[in-house]
Ligand SMILES: Nc1ncnc2c1ncn2[C@@H]1O[C@H](COP(=O)(O)OP(=O)(O)O)[C@@H](O)[C@H]1O
């Protein structure tokens with residue numbers, strides 16, 4: 001079977017876009033939180049999502065991660081329609097959202113925090129008891145090696161035996177990313193990684209994301225209010241207002257877009 005150059009081109013294009021949404025609509029009663037939102041996340045890029053409070057950023061992330069099902073529109077991931085998939089299935093497919101480390105986990109060490117973020121396939125199961133000790137130990141050893149590889153990438157390996165409570169705000173953010181990496185994330189979604197972190201440390205977070213993008217082929221979708229800090233590190237930006245994408249392109253262009261500036265002033 002031959003394939004036309006046009007077909008080949010469009011299939012290549014699909015491979016380059018890891019996730020996209022098509023005219024997604026989400027309503028809450030009378031509020032239209034998402035009003036026909038189409039975005040594309042190119043593979044191995046850092047994409048910034050900005051917009052004033054209430055513009056629909058979190059709702060969009062909730063739709064992408066399966067926590068909300070849209071009334072209209074579709075979500076595609078690696079060429080597959082994942083609209084309506086359950087959150088745990090979407091997680092297992094490699095879309096991970098970072099969350100604040102739960103309180104009890106703050107008393108665990110940095111390494112333990114990665115080990116309890118279990119990679120797919122290693123969940124506690126009744127069969128686990130049936131595994132021979134040897135198999136179990138070799139699996140644990142692999143997890144520890146994987147955790148150390150991740151800690152190295154994050155620049156946290158020297159702190160592996162410290163309690164998570166002893167980390168700085170930036171260190172904790174990076175540990176959240178590390179937990180997502182333990183679950184074999186391909187696309188990582190972060191809500192305000194720079195919030196509550198001093199500017200120098202915020203730069204450290206974003207340069208680490210760039211390193212992960214380049215060395216681990218990761219894609220990031222980052223909601224961030226500290227646009228000045230985040231923009232130089234991002235490859236692409238979307239701006240939302242009242243449930244719509246009002247601007248997209250290289251971050252500096254989006255930041256200086258009149259409609260974007262006005263959306264913040266109006267908010
Ligand atoms: N669970 C909900 N129930 C009702 N309204 C909601 C809910 N979640 C979000 N909204 C509304 O949807 C709109 C978009 O909210 P959100 O996605 O949280 O915006 P952002 O994250 O950009 O601040 C807002 O008007 C908000 O009040």
Ligand SMILES: [Mg+2]
Pocket residue numbers: 057058059
């Ligand atoms: Mg929000």
